[in-house]
Amino acid sequence: MHKFKSCILSMCSKISSQSGRIKHIIYGIFVFIDDLNRVKNMKLEQILKDNKAEGNEKHLPVIEIGKDHGKNEIDVVRVFVGKEVPHPNTIEHHIAWIELYGVKQDEQVIDLGRVEFAPAFTNPNVRFQVPVTEFKAFCALSYCNVHGLWQNCMEL
Numbered sequence: 001m002h003k004f005k006s007c008i009l010s011m012c013s014k015i016s017s018q019s020g021r022i023k024h025i026i027y028g029i030f031v032f033i034d035d036l037n038r039v040k041n042m043k044l045e046q047i048l049k050d051n052k053a054e055g056n057e058k059h060l061p062v063i064e065i066g067k068d069h070g071k072n073e074i075d076v077v078r079v080f081v082g083k084e085v086p087h088p089n090t091i092e093h094h095i096a097w098i099e100l101y102g103v104k105q106d107e108q109v110i111d112l113g114r115v116e117f118a119p120a121f122t123n124p125n126v127r128f129q130v131p132v133t134e135f136k137a138f139c140a141l142s143y144c145n146v147h148g149l150w151q152n153c154m155e156l
């Protein structure tokens, strides 16, 4: 691709003596193709944000293991956003959903559930009834419709 691009740009410089406009258009096409390649090679971890990206508004999905862990055979994993500072909850700006994943001892990842919230009515605070001892870690995702995708994990 690079050789092809150089060759075309070299041809363009010859053409440019006749028409600078053609060179400008072809150069614009290459910039567009480069942008497409950048998006095509993007990885999920490039869009996931963690505690290093937190500002005044809090987005990290906080994970807490329920008090019943090990008792009454009811284990609860609570996931919520905005422990100290509540996140805005309006139609224009809200946490749209939370997902919880469990990592088993053999590294298998289990999708434990997803909850979607009604903006302005439902706070991003959810409990999953999960057999906690079967997992070595939990990871949660939260999605803010303005500030994107946030991740947090907790090892047991």
Ligand SMILES: [Fe+2]
Binding pocket: 057, 059, 087, 093, 094, 144, 145, 146, 147
């Ligand atoms: Fe936000």
